[in-house]
Amino acid sequence: MxxxxxxxxxxxxxxxxxxxxxxxxxxxxxxxxxxxxxxxxxxxxxxxxxNFVARSLKQKSTFTVGVVVANILHTFSTQVIRAVEDYFHEQGFHIIVCNADDEPEKEKKYIEMLRAKQVDGIIIFPTGENLSLYEKMKRDTFPVVFMDRTIEELGIPTVMLDNHHAAGLAVDRFIESGIKRIAIITTSIIREISPRVERIEGYKKALDRHGMMVRDEYIKTADAADISNVLSELFSLEEPPKAILAANDIVLVEVLKYMKEHDMTIPDKAAVIGIDEVPFAGFFTPPITTIVQPAAEMARKAGSLLLRQIQEKDGGEKRIHRYKPVLLARQSG
Structure with a gap:
């Protein structure tokens, strides 16, 4: 034909x-x-x-951008992907989504694949271990924006949460409720992933601000599969915590599962607050207090920063754009 x-x-x-x-x-x-x-x-x-190929050759653009998420299971990641897709659809672009599973080698392969496909730019939730690859993109003046995580010395435009403030909001809420024994649990910080490290820092600063001692035994990091063991350790302490700050949505799910399986009522046995809104938070029993990131607003900012680099062929703004979280007060904490 x-x-x-x-x-x-x-x-x-x-x-x-x-x-x-x-x-x-x-x-x-x-x-x-x-x-x-x-x-x-x-x-x-x-x-x-x-004929998109002919269009690409003529205009020297594939009208495609990549999004490499560290872990697509995070609610925040899926919210950002949706909002980024909406933004670039309005601009006449397509997106390719890749999930790195928090594995640096997998992230490296996806970035190399996207560049081989000649995408016009990439939004990355960086694992943090592919420094030479990030540096090469910067040397090549290839359009790139970091989302959720940063590597400050690279000077790559970044959009992320004010993580210190997020943890502080949770600690303040617990203390206002009269709770002083507060624990924080986050997923592994082996690679110094910035949101996890910053949320622990914010937790410590908030306790200090209230004149409370930081207890190392109340600070736990573990892979998702080991969080139940961490919780067993916490609740076996001579003075177990009366509140748990789940530093991301994956941790929150594991905390709620553990407490349900062990017939621990919330907030009587321990109050719970999670950083990142989850779909079930409002109708869980009891409804879960969460710290919410403005995901759609952050995604549109990342999209606009990337589009500016694509259109102007420069490195764009080098600074980190921090967004304030909001506490959604419910009955769990």
């Missing part, structure tokens, strides 16, 4: 090729409704499929 071209569409609709091109690129400023309807009818009648 003959390949249908823009020329065929233009001839069928009795308009110029440039008018069809403007229609395909959604530039309707000086186009009448009648002309749009004629072109749309021609496209459907001829079953025209735009």
């Amino acid at each position: 003959k390949t249908i071209t823009i020329s065929d569409v233009a001839k069928y609709a009795n308009v110029s090729k440039s008018t069809v091109s403007q229609f395909l690129n959604q530039r309707y400023d000086y186009m009448s409704e009648k002309t749009k309807q004629k072109i749309e009818a021609a496209i459907q009648e001829l079953n025209y499929q735009p």
Whole structure:
């Protein structure tokens, strides 16, 4: 079968090729409704499929960006992906999503694959261990934005939460409720992943601000599979905590599972607050207090920073853009 071209569409609709091109690129400023309807009818009648490869060669852009998330299981990650896709769809771009599973080698392969596919830029939730790869992208002036995590010495534009403030909001809430024995649990900090480290720092600073002693036995880090063991250790202490700050949504799920399995009522046995909103928080029994990130706003900022680099062909802003969290007070803490 003959390949249908823009020329065929233009001839069928009795308009110029440039008018069809403007229609395909959604530039309707000086186009009448009648002309749009004629072109749309021609496209459907001829079953025209735009040639994205030819468009890419002509405009020197694939109109595609990559998103490499560290762990797609995090609610925040999926919220950001959705909002990034919405943003770039509005700009006429497609996105390719890759999940690194917090594995540096997997992240490296995905970044190299995306660059081989000639995407126009990448938003990365960095694992932190591919420094030479990040540095190469910077030397190449390849458009890149970090999300959620940062490596400050690289000077790559970054969008992330004010993690110190997030942990502080939770500690303040516990103390206002009269609770003083407060524990924090986060996933592994072996690679010094910035949100996890910063949330522990914020927890310590908040306790200090209230004149309370930091107890090392109340600070726990573990992989998700080991969190139940960590909780057993905490509740076996001579003075077990009366509150648990779950430093991300994966930890929160494990805490709630453990307490349910051991018939521990919340907040009587221990109050619970999680950083990151989860879909079930409002209807869990009791409803869970969470610290919420403005994921959609952060995603649009990351998208705009990346698009600026793509369009202006420069490194863009080098600074870290921090967003304030909000406490959603419910009954668990």
